[in-house]
Amino acid sequence: MALIEAFKQLLGDTAVLTHEDDLAGLTEDWRGRYSAPALCAVLPASTEQVAAVVRLCVEHGVPVLPQGGNTSLCGGATPSGQGTAPVIVALTRMRRIRSLDPVNNTMVVDAGCVLATIHEAAAAAGRLYPVSLGAEGSCQIGGNIATNAGGTGVLRYGNTRDNVLGVEVVLPDGTIWDGLYALRKNNTGYDLKHLFIGSEGTLGIITGAVLKLHPLPTAEAVAWLAVDTPQQALDVLGLFQAACNSRLSAFELMNARQIELVLEQVPGRRCPVAQVDTWHVLVELSDTGEPQELAAAMQAVLERALEAGLISDGVVASSEAQRKAMWLVRHSVSEANKKAGVGLTSDSAVPVSVVPAFIEQAMAAVRAIVPDLTFIIVGHMGDGNIHLIPFFSFAAWDAMPDRDVVGQRIRRAMNDVASALRGTFSAEHGIGRTLTGEMSRYKPPIELTLMRAVKEAFDPLGLFNPGRVLPPAASEDIRRAAPVSSPPIATSHRGD
């Protein structure tokens, strides 16, 4: 085929993958849920090569699918199986740290850099790149930026969006936009960078970025708390914010069932507090400076919380080993939950102040569909980002005849509650292909209209990652008129 030949001429034979075996890791997502053929995959080695690839795709009218580390949780980075098979543009060969300026606290990187590599390069210069997530050993910074990745550092440092000062983008017509500004202040027209951040490859291919660096923390204090209710956790959060300000770097909430599952399923995990049957909070302070200062600050807040009757127990880690052990419990939740059964995770965020209301109302809404259901609850409470997980044993799930419909109704119910509380159905995972229906249902029509206007203006041929992020134009009218298989369960429980 002419296009593939042209790619080979441009990039060399080895940089154009067409054989099924070579494509296997690129045409299927890492969880094995989505798989569809690509025309081929290309591995450009420079921004100019990416631009040339795009121009060839435009010439041949073939869709372009930018792919980072292929760690999407919502099918955003693999072929859709609809329309013309796309060209996957993978930036794995573009993984240079282009430069690091410790005085300006910035780093310029190729988009194909793996996140962990960026962490290491920053640390070697005594700096921190603060976005940290489970997939950091394989996800690429270009994908992080294209999806505005969240993770565990958001409470203190913000999302990826807040840690990117500039981007280099190959636009849908093959033009390169060098927006690699390394400035803290720049009021010269519309901030285009923010359009590309979070656009999931639908407006262009991010090929490089200027990242913001921070001082590398030299001290940490970690504590594990037992609280009776989410509301008490919220009150404790308020105490920490008032006393510790930006030193508060994590405030994670877990319910009893979550801890029980970790203890049951993952060998070697211990509950840091005596009582398991309670709500649990993992709190972390971090800072430059001396560890004793942080430990004293932690102690002072915990004493106040105890006096106020907000916590029933609390343990401060007294060594690096204890700190690690506490975080290990938190980081074992995915493994535990996967081993124990089937969870229908939500990626909800609501205003922090209504997290307790969200948990209560969403549980009630789901129980109206499946009574007596168990819930796992784990979340970044400081960001209002709660993963509410209606949980089935494998046996119960397998025995359910209409589980797809029930699953869909359950997700809808949770998202309806979040929406009614002015929250969101996708806090950090993005839209990809799986949540375009939710976009139709929950976003105001005018917001979709504006987004489509942007898409149309930047990618008039519609070749960039088609079918992702934005639902087809007509869909919201249909969906709003007749909410598919979703009786008004959720909203009827809003007043609970």
Place this chain on the structure above:
Amino acid sequence: MALIEAFKQLLGDTAVLTHEDDLAGLTEDWRGRYSAPALCAVLPASTEQVAAVVRLCVEHGVPVLPQGGNTSLCGGATPSGQGTAPVIVALTRMRRIRSLDPVNNTMVVDAGCVLATIHEAAAAAGRLYPVSLGAEGSCQIGGNIATNAGGTGVLRYGNTRDNVLGVEVVLPDGTIWDGLYALRKNNTGYDLKHLFIGSEGTLGIITGAVLKLHPLPTAEAVAWLAVDTPQQALDVLGLFQAACNSRLSAFELMNARQIELVLEQVPGRRCPVAQVDTWHVLVELSDTGEPQELAAAMQAVLERALEAGLISDGVVASSEAQRKAMWLVRHSVSEANKKAGVGLTSDSAVPVSVVPAFIEQAMAAVRAIVPDLTFIIVGHMGDGNIHLIPFFSFAAWDAMPDRDVVGQRIRRAMNDVASALRGTFSAEHGIGRTLTGEMSRYKPPIELTLMRAVKEAFDPLGLFNPGRVLPPAASEDIRRAAPVSSPPIATSHRGD
């Protein structure tokens, strides 16, 4: 006129200003530099009224000029005098604090709220809204957002952009977009909010916003340092960032001439250090917690700086009165400079690491135009934002026959140096009408093309604040081909 009658019907007679006397404060900017007639000014009292006003303007094909506190420094908020006289939409009647959520650390406000009112409301709830600037007693939050206002809190808290979670906008077709999200995480499509922030009224009228609040600092430490060179100031900045992290809330640089002028021109000001003939740095730490901790941190860094030979003198304020006296010197610079002569201020920002190079190269470039010129230098060094001010006595300026041309060449020379260092010609003031020529000269054509595509998509009739931000489409070809009255002075001195 039919449109004015329609406004009166909609808003009531008193909310439609047509008489010259009533319009005086709205059709001229506060510095008296720009003045042109408006068709009328309207004072809507609600978002719905703003929307109705816009729909009437569209119907009559009349331009819409959103106006906040009319404190623009670049003629962005008053009529241009070109084309049809616009309708000024002033939101002075929309000044409700709609709600404040201390647990979510957010505040929802009408766009007409004066910034100082927002500070007070936040402080009353024990919270900080951190954007602070000279005009805060009269500028409105809607204008702050439309211009992405900077100010003195940027080093720690970022620009206005970083402190806005959601916006409510009346779009150019009169539709209301309720984007008043109060979420820390929300990955559901393109982040439209960031398009409106900094768009200077060219994409719609911001009518409301969700602001991010922070803990109210309870402790401050302020010091005044004498350093020999900007490079030493930069080295001291590095020490503070490493040791004090986000507690560092200000790092302001001033040269000797700036301090001399303050002492000469403003009664009651004293230089905090013994030697005036040096470079000066004002540094501030702030935090929740105890003042002694901050004082100790300040002391520790200053000792390290002294040992390293980076500072020749340093005074730590030992009382609130001394802290205020130090800040008074810094805040007296505008008054002093205005009294003493004519300054051609730049609003440059460069990467922090090249601030010393920028100062040296820009001074050399200007002196190639006017030898032996005096410079005032004052800036937010921590943000890389330097106001370099070639300075003339009133007599020298008046005696210069071709001062407009010289002024233009001098500004160009400074901006050329900033641009060569990948800096910007407008760090915090925006574009308005005065800098659209600089947009043509310094922005890559593709960036202007993308911005125009956004403008076209959102405001196809071109009725919103026409002539601001974006230069006419043909202009950059012309300007690039023949740089008006600007010989290649600046770039020839880049290697100095």
